[in-house]
Amino acid sequence: MPFKAPRDDPTGPDAAKEARRLRLHQRILRDFGRIALDDLEIGPLLQRAVAQAARATGVRHTKIMRYRTEQGDLLAEAxxxxxxxxxxxxxxxxxxxxxxxxxxxxxxxxxxxxIRDHPEFRIHPVIAEHGIVSLLNVPIRFDRNIWGVLEADSEEPGHFDDLDAEFLEAMAALVAGALQRQAAVAQAEAAASEAAVRAERRGMLLRELQHRAKNNLALVAAMLAREKRTATAEQDARTAERLARLMQRVTAITLAQDRLAGAEGGGLADGTGTDLAGYLKALLGSLDLSLGGKVVFEADLESCVLPFDKAVVVGLAVNELVTNAAKHAYPEGVEGVVRVELHTDEVRAEAALTVSDDGRGIDPSAVAARRAGGGQELELLRHLARQLGGDIEQGTQERGTSVTLRFPLVV
Structure with missing residues (x-):
């Protein structure tokens, strides 16, 4: 996303003001860089970072959020x-x-x-509560992975410029350096034994594969965001909605990719599989936030391990079913419950995933048409079921609908 030119003309009467801003930024970064080299615990260090970020950008609200793959969200750490x-x-x-x-x-x-009435972004309740209208976010990354996000918030529209962005990026780099140093110490301790060294080598290869895959996903997400902006600008609501669903599918795949980190991410120690229940719990956490609380989730998920590619397919199916329930079962302005159940049968070596709601249901004629082959949403679910070697069972009742995906458990 392009940044605006500085607020003031560097050759005009406000040049001195810009120079003072730059000197303040340099002083803050220098002092914080020294602190980041000390053995300060991460919590106090992050708190100092947000305080100095507020001082440098002239705002009253800043925060650092950590990306949690297990919950599928960003948690405010400072x-x-x-x-x-x-x-x-x-x-x-x-x-x-x-x-x-x-x-x-x-x-x-x-x-x-x-952000008010912005066609691309959702206003978080906390942001609205504090009267925030202008936001600037920069990623915090190290080891070629994004750890989280540093954000500055202002009640004044158009508050931030490229100098603010450059400062926040520099501050995020210093924070990332401190996090990386802490991680390196922990890794050195873990690598004390020969077994730990072998595991670290496998982890390095896995992280390299993850890095390449995440680069591709980031590129896809950026391209979809651009297309969605174009569709919104052209007032093509249906195209914008389809692109939004595609972007959520990319999010589901990215979340699964981030969990493919061996036992630490809920998967197998050799990195070949992932705990499906943990992945779906994280995915539902992400969907809960993206749907803005329109539905309440009730989850009953039995633990089972699937190969990574199979887990991604199940995640995409859940993404489609939950999104469909939020769209069709509950009209605009109506809240409801969506239940997600995952049960396994060890004797038959199969699993049953059911997504159900108590909404207004589906017209019988529409159900008949879909069963006959019509409807892109059901066709996509059938395609995903075939990839799993399973099948789809669709049930209807007077109030609400349910869809069950049955598939074999193969590790």
Missing amino acids: GFGWRPGFVGKARFGIDAASPPGRALQTGQPVLIDD
Whole structure:
């Protein structure tokens, strides 16, 4: 996303003001860089970072959010200027409609002059509560992975310029350096034994594969975001909706990719599989935020391990079923419950995944048409079922619908 030119003309009467800003930025970065080299715990270090970021950008609210693959969200780890209880509890989406989620997915800074009525972004309740209208997000990355996002927020539209963005990127780099140093110490301790060394070598190969895959996903997310902007500008609502669904599918795949980190991410130690229940729990956490609380999720998920590619297919099916329930079962302005159940039969070596709702149901004629082969949504689900070697069972009742995906358990 392009940044604006500086607020002031560097050759005009405000040149001295710009020079003072630059000197302040340099002084803050120098002092913080020294602190980052000390053995300060990460919590206090992050808190100092957000306080200095607020000082440098002239705002009253800043925060650092950590990406949690297990929950599929960004958790506020440090904050400046927020109400009590914000740090450690406030959660933000990782989808492209969430400003920090966009920075996480694309790996690029995201500057929003005025989020009110913005066609691309969703306003988080905490942001609205504090009267925030202008936001600037930059990713925090190390070891070629994005750890989280640093955000500055202002009640003034158009508050941020490219100098603010450059400062936040530099601050994020210093924070990433401290995080990387801490991670290196932990890795050195873990590599004390020969077995740990072998595991680390396997992990390095796996991280390299993940890095290449995530680069491709980030490129896809950026391209979809651009197409969605074009569709919105042309007032093509249906195209914009389809692109939004595609972007959520990319989010589902990215979340599975991030969990493919051996036992630490809920998968097999050799990196060949992932815990399906843990992945679906994280995916539902991401969908909960992207849907803005329109539906309440009830989950009953039995643990089972699937190969990574199979787990991704199941995740895409859940993404489609939940999105369809939110769209069709509950009209605009109506909230409801969506239940997601995963049960396994070890004797028959198969699993049954059911997504159901208590909404308005589907017209019988529409159901008949879909069963006859019509409907892109059902056709996609059938395609995903074939990839799993399973099948789809669709049930209807007077109130609500349910869809069950049955598939073999193969590791």
